[in-house]
Amino acid sequence: MSDLRFVHMGFGADAVDYQEAWDEQRRVHAARFADEISDTVLLLEHPPVYTAGRRTEPSERPLDGTPVIDVDRGGKITWHGPGQLVGYPIQKLPRPVDVIAHVRRLEEALIRACAEYGVETTRIEGRSGVWVLGDPVEQRLGGLSLDFDPRIADEEFDPRMNGPEYAPSNAGQRREDRKIAAIGIRVAKGVTMHGFALNVNPDNRWFDRIIPCGIRDAGVASLANELGRDITIEEVVPVVERHLCEVMAEAVLAPRVIEKPAAV
Numbered sequence: 001m002s003d004l005r006f007v008h009m010g011f012g013a014d015a016v017d018y019q020e021a022w023d024e025q026r027r028v029h030a031a032r033f034a035d036e037i038s039d040t041v042l043l044l045e046h047p048p049v050y051t052a053g054r055r056t057e058p059s060e061r062p063l064d065g066t067p068v069i070d071v072d073r074g075g076k077i078t079w080h081g082p083g084q085l086v087g088y089p090i091q092k093l094p095r096p097v098d099v100i101a102h103v104r105r106l107e108e109a110l111i112r113a114c115a116e117y118g119v120e121t122t123r124i125e126g127r128s129g130v131w132v133l134g135d136p137v138e139q140r141l142g143g144l145s146l147d148f149d150p151r152i153a154d155e156e157f158d159p160r161m162n163g164p165e166y167a168p169s170n171a172g173q174r175r176e177d178r179k180i181a182a183i184g185i186r187v188a189k190g191v192t193m194h195g196f197a198l199n200v201n202p203d204n205r206w207f208d209r210i211i212p213c214g215i216r217d218a219g220v221a222s223l224a225n226e227l228g229r230d231i232t233i234e235e236v237v238p239v240v241e242r243h244l245c246e247v248m249a250e251a252v253l254a255p256r257v258i259e260k261p262a263a264v
Contacts, residue, residue, distance in 0.1 A: 004091075004248050005037075006241050009044035011233050015082065016044045018051065018069055025193055028090045033191050035092075041195075041244060042088040043237060048081035050210060053184050060211035063160055073194035075128065075184035076214035083202030083222070085233055085240060088195040091248075094255045097187050103128055105251055106196050109243040110181045113198070116239055119226045121180055129213070130181035130198075132221045134171070151217045159216060160208065168212050169204035171219020178221035182213060200224065200236050 009024065010016040021044060031037045050068040052061065053075035060077050061068055068077065080086055093102060107123055110130045114121045121130045151157040151166075159166040171178040181198040201224035212220055224231050 003038045004041065004245055005039070006041050006043055008237070009042050011045045011237075012082075015047050018046055018049045018080065021046065021086075021088070022071075025088050025090065029188065029191050029193055032090050032092055033189050039089070039091040039248075041241075042090070043241075044086050044088075045082060045084065045233060046080040046086060048079070048206060050077060050079050052077040055214070057214065059156075059158075060214050062209045064209070066209060071194070073184040073186045075182070077210050078182050078184070078197065078212055079206045079210065080197055081202055081206055083200055083224075083233070085198045085200050085236055086196070087198075087240065087244075089192055089244070091192045093187065093190055093192065094253055095190050096255050097190055098255065099185065099187055101251075102187075102192055103183055103185060105247050106183050106185075106244075107181075109240065109247040110196060110198055112243040112247070113236070113240045114180065114223065116243075117223060117227060117231070119180070119223060124177065127179075127213075127215065127218075128183050129179050130183075131218075132172075132178050132180055132226060134174070134176040134178065134218075155216075157216050159211070164208075167205070167208040168219035169208050172221055172225050174219070177218040179213065179215075179218065180221040180223070180226070198223075198236070198240065200233050201231055 009021060024042060028040050050066060051071045052068050053071060053073045056076045107130055111121050121132055124131050159168060164170055181196055183196045184194050186193045199220060199222035201222055204220050204222055207220045
């Protein structure tokens with residue numbers, strides 16, 4: 001694997017407009033495809049913005065008509081903004097590309113970074129990203145039986161219309177599963193684009209205006225909320241960089257295995 005380099009595009013008062021970051025991704029992607037540069041991770045914060053991946057349903061967008069930028073990554077709708085560390089790894093992968101392996105590497109690096117702060121996270125089968133697991137239902141706040149949760153019987157349950165007790169930002173108070181880092185990528189010409197968003201200390205109420213990642217029965221988390229103290233992007237950046245380097249160094253990049261049909 002080539003050396004991994006990091007580019008700090010802007011944080012805080014220098015947060016980077018989404019379109020500017022997208023233009024830079026494309027420029028770096030072209031340079032990486034041409035082998036003019038090594039694998040590169042762009043790190044930054046965005047001003048508040050909603051972005052929708054290719055699988056986003058109309059019913060998952062803001063009800064009030066808030067603008068949403070449609071993007072060509074996988075996944076569904078999410079929010080980016082202050083207090084969230086965004087990373088765009090531009091990495092060349094062997095062909096045929098193993099997209100799932102790339103996602104798992106990003107997840108692993110973020111799981112290790114969260115663990116360094118004492119926040120235990122994991123993967124959830126069928127749901128990309130990094131998660132803080134909730135308590136068993138009978139141990140959650142209030143101890144209500146699962147039978148009382150309207151989301152179980154209604155696949156179209158909409159937390160945006162059912163009060164703060166179902167808001168994604170309050171999932172930690174309810175002791176439910178909650179996503180602390182979202183991942184959505186695209187691979188073009190064997191080179192990755194887009195990437196991850198780690199909630200460090202954002203105002204998670206921004207997520208209450210959408211159905212985050214299209215998931216109606218879980219919520220969102222942040223390092224600050226899980227730790228019960230303030231934590232800054234500046235603290236987290238070098239930790240995430242170190243774990244990305246470690247995971248990428250450990251990885252054996254190999255083409256996706258394509259099984260040949262059995263001879264008849």
